Amino acid sequence: MTATAIITNGKVVTPKGVVEGEIEITAGKISNIAATIPRKDHLEVIDAKGQYILPxxxxxxxxxxxxxxxxxxxxxxxxxxxxxxxxxxxxxxxxxxxxxxxxxxxxxxxxxxxxxxxxxxxxxxxxxxxxxxxxxxxxxxxxxxxxxxxxxxxxxxxxxxxxxxxxxxxxxxxxxxxxxxxxxxxxxxxxxxxxxxxxxxxxxxxxxxxxxxxxxxxxxxxxxxxxxxxxxxxxxxxxxxxxxxxxxxxxxxxxxxxxxxxxxxxxxxxxxxxxxxxxxxxxxxxxxxxxxxxxxxxxxxxxxxxxxxxxxxxxxxxxxxxxxxxxxxxxxxxxxxxxxxxxxxxxxxxxxxxxxxxxxxxxxxxxxxxxxxxxxxKGEISEGYDADLILIDPSLSYTVCAEGLYYKNPHSPYIGMEIGARVTKTFLRGELVFSIEEGIVGEPKGKSILNSVPVVGA
The missing domain is CATH 3.20.20.140 (Metal-dependent hydrolases)
Incomplete structure (x- = not known):
């Protein structure tokens, strides 16, 4: 399969530690994590400069x-x-x-x-x-x-x-x-x-x-x-x-x-x-x-x-x-x-x-x-896992306001609170679903994960 995107310049938070590097996404999965990944003309490059990339x-x-x-x-x-x-x-x-x-x-x-x-x-x-x-x-x-x-x-x-x-x-x-x-x-x-x-x-x-x-x-x-x-x-x-x-x-x-x-x-x-x-x-x-x-x-x-x-x-x-x-x-x-x-x-x-x-x-x-x-x-940044990723700017402060909430009824005890970090982008299986510049992006892409869940041992 052909890779579709690279997230670069971010601090990648993996189970083993923080990696200064890049994440390659192929068919909705994390296909590579490396210091540098070769560029191809068709690849979308997403700049995460100064931000953490987290699951x-x-x-x-x-x-x-x-x-x-x-x-x-x-x-x-x-x-x-x-x-x-x-x-x-x-x-x-x-x-x-x-x-x-x-x-x-x-x-x-x-x-x-x-x-x-x-x-x-x-x-x-x-x-x-x-x-x-x-x-x-x-x-x-x-x-x-x-x-x-x-x-x-x-x-x-x-x-x-x-x-x-x-x-x-x-x-x-x-x-x-x-x-x-x-x-x-x-x-x-x-x-x-x-x-x-x-x-x-x-x-x-x-x-x-x-x-x-x-x-x-x-x-x-x-x-x-x-x-x-x-x-x-x-x-x-x-x-x-x-x-x-x-x-x-x-x-x-x-x-x-x-x-x-x-x-x-x-x-x-x-x-x-x-x-x-x-x-x-x-x-x-x-x-x-x-x-x-x-x-x-x-x-x-x-x-x-x-x-x-x-x-x-x-x-x-x-x-x-x-x-x-x-x-x-x-x-x-x-x-x-x-x-x-x-x-x-x-x-x-x-x-x-x-x-x-x-x-x-x-x-x-x-x-x-x-x-x-x-x-x-799901749940971690590792090769073969879903590219369910978020970018967090650790020093981007903002104040929560009702107008920025997507709830059906926009009340929250956090309204008026200044928060010293902010989620700037959310990706579901490699596709952008939210950014602070655009808000919610595109049509609903969420899937039921019921059938992927095995019975757990007691």
Whole structure:
């Protein structure tokens, strides 16, 4: 096959280190990495002078709410925002769409609607809910990459909406998921603790942002994580703990790993960029569960990240219409719209300001999630891998503004924040899909990566 493009003058971030050199792209794949690559007349040459060339982020925690709540976020707007933020593949959560992705029929509907609308590659999770134990196998057969459940309260009266589970369903679900060789992702907060504390706070008229934080204490997260670890030991089910917000939970998971438990964890950029004081300043736009923590606890989480104890970061992009972010902190919808700023915020905070190596950063946004979910030929800059690449200017500062966001509802706690690094280009399989000069480029090129994912060993 004939090479189509060369990216030159950049600092290429490979698993083995940073290479001052060039990348050759052939048929959407990385075909050569070298100090210099011979030029041919037909080759497009892309100048990355002064920039890092990194693997595109693989965002394993995104809520695209199509169908049913497409006015919150759809495949087109969500994938545009992700592409502009340096993400080249994402995995869609089973909740917030209607119907939730808890049956084969709902998954098939998602797959059909996603086709031709995505600017980056994508995959889907199935859900584990109180009434779908018998649907887990058909979800796997239909292409669900893994499963997601809630231990905190998630309950509405809307038909087809997602529901949280009790301990019996957790145990039975983990047995079946282990037999399928899949991974269970878990939102870990003790629902009895958080629900009880919320009722108490509201009854006492304590409804400030800090009261909300106090109603969802680290204790609730740690207790739920400890329960999951116990169940994982009993069932052999591979588990992944989503949006970890505390160093105590990280430490507990680290101990479980040493004991042989098949467990990983993610945290999110907002836990490192924002804290409880920012929630009090910004209001419900910065509301999420688990909540933003106090500054001292945030610093402890930073130490875990810099010590390599957090497997990767994901956005937990959880959008909604702006009206749902109005009212008191307890009543407003929880969830942060942040997918467009995951890479630049974390690069600035972790690499520029705290000295994380760019190789570790690439592991954090791409390599580790690709390995965990067996996303073949994705997640790193190596020959034979997809040319899913991003260019980052490490010193290009800019201020986030609503007008520059591609979300269906352009609200974000990062609006007004000055970020000291910027994604300047995003390539999907070697084709430009975003640049800061042109914005989103061309038509949707994203593909489903469901069929490339093998069953993982338990």
């Amino acid at each position: 595109g982020m693989i965002d394993t925690h995104v809520h695209i709410n199509e169908p049913g709540r497409t006015d919150w976020e759809g495949f087109e707007t969500g994938s545009k925002a992700l592409a502009a933020g340096g993400v080249t593949a994402y995995i869609d959560m089973p909740l917030n769409a209607l119907p939730a992705t808890t049956t084969k029929e709902a998954l098939e509907k998602k797959i059909t609607l996603a086709s031709g609308k995505n600017y980056i590659d994508y995959a889907f999770y199935g859900g584990l809910t109180p009434d779908n134990l018998d649907n887990l196998e058909e979800l796997a057969d239909g292409g669900a990459i893994a499963y997601k459940c809630f231990l905190s309260t998630y309950q509405t009266d809307i038909p087809g909406d997602f529901k949280s589970i009790d301990d019996y369903m957790l145990l039975e679900g983990m047995k079946r998921i282990a037999a399928l060789g899949k991974i269970l992702l878990i939102h870990c907060e003790n629902d009895q603790v958080t629900d009880g504390l919320e009722r108490q706070k509201v009854r006492e008229g304590k409804t400030s942002a800090y009261d909300f934080v106090d109603s969802r204490p680290i204790l609730a997260e740690v207790e739920a994580v400890s329960r999951v670890i116990l169940f994982a030991k009993a069932t052999g089910c591979p588990v992944h703990i989503v949006h970890v917000s505390s160093a105590e939970a990280v430490t507990l998971i680290e101990k479980a790993k040493l004991e042989g438990v098949n467990i990983t964890l993610e945290s999110c950029p907002h836990y490192f960029a924002l804290n409880a004081d920012d929630l009090a300043r910004i209001g419900p736009v910065a509301k999420c569960q688990p909540p933003l923590r106090y500054p001292k606890e945030q610093e402890a989480l930073w130490e875990c990240l810099l010590q390599g104890k957090i497997d990767w970061v994901s956005s937990d992009h959880s959008p909604c219409t702006s009206d749902l972010k109005q009212g008191s902190i307890f009543e407003a919808h929880g969830g942060i719209s942040g997918a467009q700023n995951s890479v630049d915020v974390m690069f600035d905070l972790a690499v520029n300001k705290r000295g994380m190596s760019v190789v570790d950063f690439a592991n954090l946004i791409a390599c580790q999630p690709a390995k965990r979910f067996s996303l073949l030929e």
